[in-house]
Amino acid sequence: MKTLVNRQLDFMGKRRLAFIMSAILLVIAIGALATQQLNLGLDFTGGTLVEVEYAEAPSLNTIRERLEEAGFRDVSVQNFGASTEVLIRLQQAYDANVGEQVVDLLRDGGTDVNLVRAEFVGAQVGDQLRDQSGMGMLVALGLVMLYVAFRFQYKFAIGALLALMHDVVIVIGIFSLFQLDFDLTVLAAILAVIGYSLNDTIVVYDRIRENIRKSRIEDMPTIFNEAINATLSRTLATSGTTLLVLLALLFLGGDLIRNFSIALIIGVGVGTFSSIYVASALLIPLKLQRQDLIPAQKENDDEEEELP
Template sequence: MKSLVNRQLDFMGKRRIAYTISGLMLLVSIVSLLFQPLNLGLDFTGGTLVEVRYAMAPSLEAVRQLLENAEFRDVSVQAFGASTEVLIRLQQAFDPDVGEQVVSLLRNAGDEMELIRAEFVGAQVGDQLRDQSGMGLLVALGVVMLYVAFRFQYKFAIGALLALIHDVIIVVGIFSLFQLEFDLTVLAALLAVIGYSLNDTIVVYDRIRETIRKSRIDDMPAIFNEAINMTLSRTLATSGTTLLVLLALLVLGGDMIEGFAIALIIGIVVGTFSSIYVAAALLLVVKLDREDLIPARKEDPEGEEELP
């Protein structure tokens, strides 16, 4: 039993270091978002989509370079389904002849292909998507806060909400800092990060609540350490297997879901960190105690205690 206790990790003892790391990540993310806006994809900015089918799988980098040399602006080239099908995104106003122009240019380079479609994504649609996606994130965070407050206690809801906001800001901030393309797949990944982080937080909260009720001590940092250590193996197993799948998607999935995989990888790492050092550790800041979970016994007029 003594050796088991010695193997317990002192998470709460390192919480001030974690607060510093978390604060620095948030500061860098917010400053980047203020001075370097997101590199929004075609879904949000508007532009032209051209889909072509090659006879043989082409070099995507060679296709991109050829189009850029022909002065097409903001070119994005991705494999679309089969390796012979290529989706070309051009951030420019729609021209009815743009599909034929692209095909002619690529054919002149010696490639055989056919035009599948050429269509325009309007900037107005992009504005609506941006507004609706922002509203969707706010609604998701609001519902999460109500759920946690109802299931646990309002102090738990504060920690969970701040943890989710922390995760979203850092993921978006990294996309801003490195100017990674932010499109609808990344937005979907953000919503998935909220779900994953919340699930991890709920597991930790359940164990903390159970440990507080069973413990005979009032040392909250020690109780939190015990609870988090109990969930550690489950957290590492879940995060590890999920990261393996996402790494496979990142390496083998192609450009189409690259942003999605990157956002989820960042979100899982940050979400695992925040479930311990934001969601759980902030319960100490808001002074969670035993009375918040176990109502005090009432006393009768004669001074004898009664059960509530």
């Protein structure tokens, strides 16, 4: 038993260092959002979509360079379905002839390419998407807090909510810091991160609650360490296998889901960290006690039953 205990990692003993690391990441993320803001994609800003089809799979970099040399701004080029189908996003006002202009430019040199469609995404639609997506994220966080408060206790809900906000701010801040395109696929990834991080947090919370009810000691850091170590193998296995899939999507999935994969990779890493050092460790300054989970009357009844 002593050997097993000695092998346990002292997560709570390093919580102050973890809090400092989280604070630094949050300051960088918030600073980037305040100074640079997000590099919103066409879904939110409006612009022109041009879909073309080649006879043979083209080089996306060559297409992008040719369009930028012709004066098109904020060009995004990605495969759309088959390798011969290309979707071009141009962040500029729609012109009825823009599709033919793009195709004529790409046909330079005898390349066999045909126009499939050219559409315009209005700025008003982009504004609605931005507002509705932000509201959806806030609603999701609010429902999460209510769920955790109902299932556990309000101190657990506060810890889970702060952990989820921590994850979301860091992911969005990194996209702002490096000016990566923020579009609807990235927003979907952030919502997936919320679900993933919450699931990881719930697993740890379940074990913490179980250990508190079974244990007779009042040393919460020790109880938390035992709970986290008990679920650590499950957490690492889940995170590891998820990251393997996301890395495959990142390197093999193409431009269409590259930023989606990046957001999820960052989110899984940060979410795994926060389930231990934010959601769990915050229960200590929130002064979680056994009495929060075990009614005092029940304990008194047990004591009365033990009397002869």
